[in-house]
Amino acid sequence: MSENSAGQELLKELAYKKTNYFETATKDERDAMFIYADGYKAFLDAAKTEREACDYAVSLAKKKGFTEYKFGDPLHPGDRKYFVNRGKSVVVFRIGTKNLEKDGFRIIASHIDAPRIDIKQNPLYEDSGMAFLKTHYYGGIKKYQWTAIPLALHGVVILKDGTKVELKVGEEAGDPVFYINDLLPHLGGEQMNGKASGIIEGEQLNVLVGGLPYPDKEVSEKIKLSVLSILHEKYGICEEDFLSAELSAVPAFGARDVGFDRALIGAYGHDDRVCAYPALTAVLDNETEHTVLAMLVDKEEIGSEGTTGIQCKVYEDLMDEIAITLRCNHRRARANSKCLSSDVTAAYDPNFAGVYEKMNAAMLSCGTAMCKFTGARGKSGSNDANAEFVGEVRKMFAENGVVWQTSELGKVDVGGGGTVAKFVAQLNIDTVDLGVPVISMHAPWEVISKADLYSNYKAFLAFMK
């Protein structure tokens, strides 16, 4: 090979270029990516709802010697704890040896809820030989994508006497699955000429749950009765119990490698388990002098509301309780804290190039992506992290060999989206978004790169160090 010219050398020194992490990784590191991905896929298959993700996190934490924390419990440096909020969000944390008031918390915040089809409170009816459950979708979805695929039902039903029944049907081999009907193309002429947002209306997202008539001539709704009788026999559920239930239809597919080379993973709910899992494992598996929290929260997909979303004061209370128990000023501890708000971003997709601005879009396999600002219409509603904090995180990553990139969600004024960052920032905590680029985000089955998953994990390790 000929030697570089002076100009080529100068370009190498001065210009910035993203790198494909698969390309720059050593053989050992590439092996590590694939091994890490296997643990992630197991998590995806076991945890399709926030309740299941919360339970899974707790069971992993227990295995690693973490114990449950409740407000008022004593705390000491070196303690490994988890705090469960209503069974739907969990904070896994380590108390560090550094002075919390001066050093602050290191927080990784991600969410464990995902778009899905929720069952209504009065759902069950029969019509024309079929029994259905009426639904109200959860989160931002393209409704037509959720028809004509196998669905599983997950959730809880609170019976009249207060007993909680857990339901999970459609995941085991041999389980029945459920289904949302679509129209055959032969009769779909008018449907296909309409706007995509109207191809399937919200009230057409009815989940098919039965077709067998109850054998009694005197009963008018025989199929509905047969479904009710099965629910009662198996779970002790009566129709009225749907009033106090949280049931969701989620895709019944498992996580699978994608591509001949297995570089990618397809699964339901990468958003945001692809950040939650690295956050969880980073805190569980690695000792640090800092006090670190992995916050796995609920309700991000509907605006971070409610008692389990990050806008709830419980997370602030938890940090304050920790600080006060350790005899620190809680406000100063918060002021000195840093947060990676870890949520997914859109990966640049050449099939839809028109909506991206290529220079600033996240590229698949170029590492976890930092989003200084999200939103559209002049960065509206976005966190827009300080350059100083971005610089600090950038330095951490450089010192620890993290392959990463920056990203913006689409062209200016085309779209945008928000996440938990701005709510953490309200607590006077420096916060920036960092997360894995996703292909087909919010589809029933999304795709990510194993390199980006592993880069995200390495970024968290650098942040905790």
Ligand code: MN
């Ligand atoms: Mn998300």
Ligand code: MN
């Ligand atoms: Mn989302």
